[in-house]
Amino acid sequence: MKKIVLILLICIQIAYSHPHFFIDSKITIENEKIKNEWLFDRLNSRVLLFDFDKDKNKYLDNNEQQNFIDTHFSGLVDNNYNIFLSLEDELKVKPKNIKVKVDKKKRISLTFDIDIKLNNVFTMCTIDEKLYMAYKLVEINSKNKIEVQKSEYDYCIGVTE
Amino acid sequence: MSLYQDFLNFVVQSQQVLNIKISDYFDRLEMGESIVFVYILAVSFIYGLVHALGPGHGKMVIASYFLAKEAKIKEAFKAGFLTSLIHTFSALIITGLLYLFFQNSVTKHFQEINTNMYKVSAIFIILIALYLLYEVINDKKEEEKLQKLQSKNLFAVTLSIGIVPCPGVMTIVLFSMILGYISLGVLSAVAMSIGMGITISLAAIVATQVKNSKYEAYKTYMNLLTYGAIILLFTLGIFLLV
Numbered sequence: 502m503k504k505i506v507l508i509l510l511i512c513i514q515i516a517y518s519h520p521h522f523f524i525d526s527k528i529t530i531e532n533e534k535i536k537n538e539w540l541f542d543r544l545n546s547r548v549l550l551f552d553f554d555k556d557k558n559k560y561l562d563n564n565e566q567q568n569f570i571d572t573h574f575s576g577l578v579d580n581n582y583n584i585f586l587s588l589e590d591e592l593k594v595k596p597k598n599i600k601v602k603v604d605k606k607k608r609i610s611l612t613f614d615i616d617i618k619l620n621n622v623f624t625m626c627t628i629d630e631k632l633y634m635a636y637k638l639v640e641i642n643s644k645n646k647i648e649v650q651k652s653e654y655d656y657c658i659g660v661t662e
Numbered sequence: 663m664s665l666y667q668d669f670l671n672f673v674v675q676s677q678q679v680l681n682i683k684i685s686d687y688f689d690r691l692e693m694g695e696s697i698v699f700v701y702i703l704a705v706s707f708i709y710g711l712v713h714a715l716g717p718g719h720g721k722m723v724i725a726s727y728f729l730a731k732e733a734k735i736k737e738a739f740k741a742g743f744l745t746s747l748i749h750t751f752s753a754l755i756i757t758g759l760l761y762l763f764f765q766n767s768v769t770k771h772f773q774e775i776n777t778n779m780y781k782v783s784a785i786f787i788i789l790i791a792l793y794l795l796y797e798v799i800n801d802k803k804e805e806e807k808l809q810k811l812q813s814k815n816l817f818a819v820t821l822s823i824g825i826v827p828c829p830g831v832m833t834i835v836l837f838s839m840i841l842g843y844i845s846l847g848v849l850s851a852v853a854m855s856i857g858m859g860i861t862i863s864l865a866a867i868v869a870t871q872v873k874n875s876k877y878e879a880y881k882t883y884m885n886l887l888t889y890g891a892i893i894l895l896f897t898l899g900i901f902l903l904v
Contacts, residue, residue: 520716521829523678542678543685544837551840552769572770632716633829635674652667653674 520635520654521545526627528658530643535586535615535625537596539636546609549573559603566601574599574611583634585626585657586615619645619660628655673716680709684834688841699846706834706850710746710857713830720745720823721865723787723898727819728869729891730794738870741820742863748824750855752779753831754848761839772832779826784902786822790815791896798888830854 523542528535541549553569554561561569574596577583586592596613603609617623627636635654641647648659683705690698714721724745728738756775760768793815831851838847873887 520674520677521833523681542681544681544833547685547840548833548836549769551836552766555766572773632670635678637678653671653678 520632522634524634524636525639526636526656527640528625528638528642530619530641530645530647530658530660533616533618535617535619537584537613537615539611540604540639541609541611543606543608546603546607549609550603550607553601554603559607561601561603561609566599569601569609569611570599574613580630583627583629583636584615585628586617586623587625588617588621588623592617622659622661624657624659626655626657670716673712676712677709677716680705680712684709684837688837688843691843691846692841699843702846703849703853706853707857709830709834710854710859711861712857713828713854714746714858714861720749720826721862723823723895724819724862725865725869726891726895726898727790727794728866729873730798730888730895731815732873733870735867735870737816738866739863741816742861742866743859744817744820745824745862746855746859748820749826749828749858750831750851752825753827753829754835754851756827757832757835757839761836768836772827772829776827776829780902783822783826784899786818786825787899787902788896790819790822791892791899794892794895798892828854828858 522545525540525542527538527540530536549569550559553565553572555565556562574582582594582596584594586594594615597616599611599613601609601611627638629636632654636656637653638649638651638656638658641649641658643660645660648661650657650659684702687698687702687705691702724741728741756772757768760771764771831854834850834854835847838844838850873884873891
């Protein structure tokens with residue numbers, strides 16, 4: 502079964518695109534939430550800023566942030582926001598506290614929290630099966646014992662205790 | 663499986679490095695180092711080469727077509743470059759129009775157009791697969807008629823894949839436009855297109871070498887290959903459609 506899923510995934514990747522957004526991902530695991538940060542590459546950040554920073558003040562106000570979220574994040578709901586999260590069963594991701602900022606290097610960062618009681622063993626993977634976005638895990642903070650598997654375009658974190 | 667993942671890792675990592683290089687070179691260009699525009703064009707060319715190595719860009723579609731239908735290397739080469747040209751220029755034209763008429767929502771509209779074009783492309787690919795099947799099943803005695811149809815077919819295949827505008831080209835062109843380097847953006851797209859053309863052509867050429875008349879002795883296997891390629895083409899179309 503695992504092989505069939507992998508073959509299907511490869512078929513989807515072959516048929517579809519190759520990465521266009523290169524995202525550096527930072528994860529912080531706390532007792533009752535998982536904090537996510539997606540930092541977009543500079544090339545795409547500049548293009549996105551041109552699109553969403555309507556008053557050209559190099560800062561995204563609430564309306565501009567919402568516009569960005571509606572266009573480039575909300576649509577990911579169909580793919581569980583490119584996140585596979587499993588305690589005993591797979592969980593639906595409900596991102597909260599979503600914010601979009603521009604850092605000093607003019608890179609756009611999207612942050613959001615996933616509220617979840619983490620008193621158990623769990624697995625979290627971030628992957629875009631169509632490979633439109635490549636997620637590279639660059640930082641992980643957790644007090645739990647963790648195992649990480651990562652590539653240039655996806656990653657999985659397993660909390661073992 | 664692991665070999666495929668290693669390859670994908672290499673392709674993604676290389677593109678990320680090139681992506682950073684392009685931003686850095688534009689920084690230097692803005693600081694007045696005009697010679698850097700040559701580096702930008704060179705990096706765009708390599709970016710095109712590597713970009714098309716990754717999944718997408720219709721390599722599988724074009725390879726399936728040439729596995730199903732015997733053709734000369736010249737035709738495969740032509741098909742690869744034509745696909746890349748249409749793929750690039752559709753992105754160039756759409757980006758230009760969006761930049762002129764839909765400022766502040768270019769990425770949103772581009773994404774919508776891209777998604778819809780994938781569906782159109784999928785329908786084209788399915789139709790091509792069905793047409794190839796019809797051709798294979800039908801009497802092949804009408805050689806002359808088939809010869810005439812071949813160039814039309816080739817154009818239909820390249821158009822069906824190329825019609826999906828390349829988001830990679832869109833990003834580089836839009837980035838250049840935002841910074842005020844419109845002609846450099848267009849030239850970068852052309853350089854990228856040549857790079858992608860080489861990679862896509864290679865996939866097509868390899869397919870023509872597998873499906874070669876010198877293997878006439880293995881006719882049964884060649885026939886199986888034809889049907890297999892048509893099924894693959896059809897499946898790829900379905901994957902893009904659903």
